[in-house]
Amino acid sequence: MQALLSVYNKSGIVEFSKILSSKGFNLISTGGTAKSLVDSGLKVQQVSDVTEFPEMLDGRVKTLHPKIHGGLLARPELAHHQADLNKYNIKPISIVVVNLYPFVETVSKESTTLEEAIENIDIGGHTLIRASSKNFQNVLIIVDPSDYKWIGERIQSSTDSNNVLNSITLEERKKLALKAFQHGCSYDAAVSQYLSKVELGDATSIQGVKGCSGSDANVEFPQTFLPLYEKKNDLRYGENPHQKAALYSCPGKGGIANAQLLHGPALSYNNILDGDAALKAVREFDQCACVVIKHTNPCGLSVGSNDGEQAEVYRRAFNGDPKSAYGGILGFNRTLSLEAATALKSVFYEVIIAPDYTEEALALLSKKEKLRILRIPEAANQIQFTQPDIRTITGGALLQSPNPIIEGNVSEATKNWKVVTTNQPTEQQMKDLLFAWRVSKHVKSNAIVLAKDETIIAIGAGQPNRSQSVDICMKVGGEKVKGSVLASDAFFPFADSIDLAHQGNIACIVQPGGSIRDQEVIDAANKYGIPMVFTAIETKPK
Numbered sequence: 001m002q003a004l005l006s007v008y009n010k011s012g013i014v015e016f017s018k019i020l021s022s023k024g025f026n027l028i029s030t031g032g033t034a035k036s037l038v039d040s041g042l043k044v045q046q047v048s049d050v051t052e053f054p055e056m057l058d059g060r061v062k063t064l065h066p067k068i069h070g071g072l073l074a075r076p077e078l079a080h081h082q083a084d085l086n087k088y089n090i091k092p093i094s095i096v097v098v099n100l101y102p103f104v105e106t107v108s109k110e111s112t113t114l115e116e117a118i119e120n121i122d123i124g125g126h127t128l129i130r131a132s133s134k135n136f137q138n139v140l141i142i143v144d145p146s147d148y149k150w151i152g153e154r155i156q157s158s159t160d161s162n163n164v165l166n167s168i169t170l171e172e173r174k175k176l177a178l179k180a181f182q183h184g185c186s187y188d189a190a191v192s193q194y195l196s197k198v199e200l201g202d203a204t205s206i207q208g209v210k211g212c213s214g215s216d217a218n219v220e221f222p223q224t225f226l227p228l229y230e231k232k233n234d235l236r237y238g239e240n241p242h243q244k245a246a247l248y249s250c251p252g253k254g255g256i257a258n259a260q261l262l263h264g265p266a267l268s269y270n271n272i273l274d275g276d277a278a279l280k281a282v283r284e285f286d287q288c289a290c291v292v293i294k295h296t297n298p299c300g301l302s303v304g305s306n307d308g309e310q311a312e313v314y315r316r317a318f319n320g321d322p323k324s325a326y327g328g329i330l331g332f333n334r335t336l337s338l339e340a341a342t343a344l345k346s347v348f349y350e351v352i353i354a355p356d357y358t359e360e361a362l363a364l365l366s367k368k369e370k371l372r373i374l375r376i377p378e379a380a381n382q383i384q385f386t387q388p389d390i391r392t393i394t395g396g397a398l399l400q401s402p403n404p405i406i407e408g409n410v411s412e413a414t415k416n417w418k419v420v421t422t423n424q425p426t427e428q429q430m431k432d433l434l435f436a437w438r439v440s441k442h443v444k445s446n447a448i449v450l451a452k453d454e455t456i457i458a459i460g461a462g463q464p465n466r467s468q469s470v471d472i473c474m475k476v477g478g479e480k481v482k483g484s485v486l487a488s489d490a491f492f493p494f495a496d497s498i499d500l501a502h503q504g505n506i507a508c509i510v511q512p513g514g515s516i517r518d519q520e521v522i523d524a525a526n527k528y529g530i531p532m533v534f535t536a537i538e539t540k541p542k
C-alpha cells in the first residue's frame with residue numbers, strides 16, 4: 001500500500017503520516033514534505049526516486065510523471081490496467097494528501113508581483129487532486145487538514161490489513177473527492193480572477209511587473225465565494241407550486257442559509273426569502289428591534305433602546321399593521337425573552353428568527369406546531385454581510401455590493417444630511433427620519449415609509465410610481481399617519497407626493513434628492529411648511 005503526501009500547509013501531516021506508516025503504508029513524498037517527515041523519524045521515499053527524475057525547473061515539475069499518475073488513475077480491478085501497471089512497473093497509490101501553494105494569501109498582499117503570483121500557481125498538486133478525485137473508487141484524497149483526525153482514527157482501528165481503505169466508505173470517499181474538486185475549483189477561480197485584474201502595461205517581461213492595479217471599485221465575486229455553494233436540500237417547491245427549488249449554502253458563512261431549525265415544519269422557499277429579509281432588517285439596528293415581514297417587505301418594525309422592553313417593541317411592530325402581520329415572518333436581534341414569546345404567541349406566524357431563545361421562550365413557542373423557530377446567531381450583530389447581491393439574468397448575472405448598513409448614533413449617521421427647507425426638523429423628528437430612512441432600504445422600491453416614535457406607521461412598497469406608494473401609506477395608515485415622518489428611498493420626480501404628504505399632515509420628510517425638479521419639490525415643502533432633508537447619498541453617477 002502506498003500513500004503520497006505533498007502539502008504546502010504541513011500542520012498535522014507528521015502525526016497523520018505516522019498512522020499510515022504504522023499500518024504498513026510506503027510513504028512517497030515531495031521535497032519539503034519529505035524533509036518534515038524524515039526529520040520526525042519516518043521512513044520516506046522521495047517522489048524523484050519513484051519517477052527516476054529529479055524535481056526540476058525550480059520545483060515546477062515534481063509529481064507530473066506517469067509513474068505517479070499511472071498509480072493514481074489505474075483501476076486495478078481491470079485486467080488491462082493491471083497489465084499496464086505491471087508492464088511499466090507502476091505501483092498503485094491508494095491515499096493522497098495534498099494542499100496547494102498559497103495563491104490567495106500571496107495575491108492578497110499589496111506588494112506581490114506578478115512573478116511571485118505566477119510561481120504560486122500550483123500545477124502538480126492540482127493535477128494530483130484531479131487524478132485522485134476522479135478515481136475515488138480506488139483512491140482516498142485528502143485536501144483539508146481538519147480531516148486528518150477522523151480519517152486517522154478510522155485507519156488506525158481498521159482490521160482489514162489488506163485494504164485499509166475499506167475503513168472509509170465509498171460514500172465518504174466520494175464526499176472527500178467532491179471537497180477536493182471544490183478546493184481546486186475555488187483555487188482556479190482565484191487565479192482567473194487575479195489574472196483578469198493584472199495590468200501588464202508595456203512591460204516586455206513579467207519580472208518586476210506589479211500584480212494588480214487594485215484601484216477599480218467594481219464588485220466581484222470574492223475569490224473563494226463562487227464555488228463554495230453546497231446543496232443543503234431540495235425544497236418542496238419554489239415561489240409557486242409548479243416551480244422546483246433547492247437550498248444551497250456557503251458552509252460556515254452563517255446567515256439564513258445556515259440557520260438552525262429548532263422547531264417546526266421544513267422551511268419553504270418563500271419562508272427562506274422572507275426570513276432573509278427579516279434578518280437583514282433587524283441587523284440594520286443596534287437597538288433592540290423587532291420586524292414583521294410579509295412578502296419580503298417589513299409591514300411592522302420597531303426599536304427600543306432598552307433590551308428589557310422587547311415585548312413592548314414587538315407589540316409596537318405588530319400594531320404597525322396588525323391585519324398584514326397574520327402569517328408573517330418575525331425577526332428579532334436579541335435573545336427572545338419569555339415576555340416577548342408570550343406577547344406574540346396568540347398570532348399566527350409562519351417563522352420566527354432570533355439570535356437565540358431563552359429556555360422558557362423556546363418551550364412556550366414549541367407548543368405551536370406550525371411555527372418554524374430558527375436560531376441565527378448573526379441576527380444579533382449590526383455587521384454588514386460582505387457577500388455581494390447576485391441576481392441572475394437571462395444569459396448572465398448582475399452583481400452589486402450590498403446596501404451598506406447605516407451605523408452610529410443620530411448625529412453621526414445624519415452628519416451628511418442637509419435640511420433643504422426653511423423649517424427645521426426637531427430632534428425627535430430627526431431620530432424618526434433616520435429610523436424611517438433605515439427601514440426604507442428594506443422596502444421594495446418605490447418605497448415610502450411612515451414612522452413615529454421609531455415605529456413603522458405604514459409602508460408603500462413596490463408601486464410603479466412614487467406618489468402611488470405615498471397614497472397607499474395614507475390609506476393603510478388612516479388616522480395614524482397624522483404627525484408621522486416620511487422617508488422615500490429615492491428622490492421625488494414631481495411635487496405631487498408632497499401635496500399628498502401635506503393632505504395627510506405629515507410632519508417632515510427625508511429623501512436622497514437628485515431630481516431635476518428638486519427645486520419644485522423643495523418649493524412645495526416650503527409652501528406647506530414641511531421640513532425636508534436630503535441625505536446626500538449619491539444617487540446619480542458623478
Ligand code: 93A
Nearest residue numbers: 008030031032033060062063101123124125
Ligand atoms: O510546482 S508544482 O505545480 N509542480 C509539481 O509537480 C508539484 N507537485 C506537487 N507544485 C507541485 N506540488 C505542490 O508542492 C503541492 O501541491 C504542495 O503544495 C507542494 C509541496 O511541496 P514540498 O513538499 O516541496 O513542500
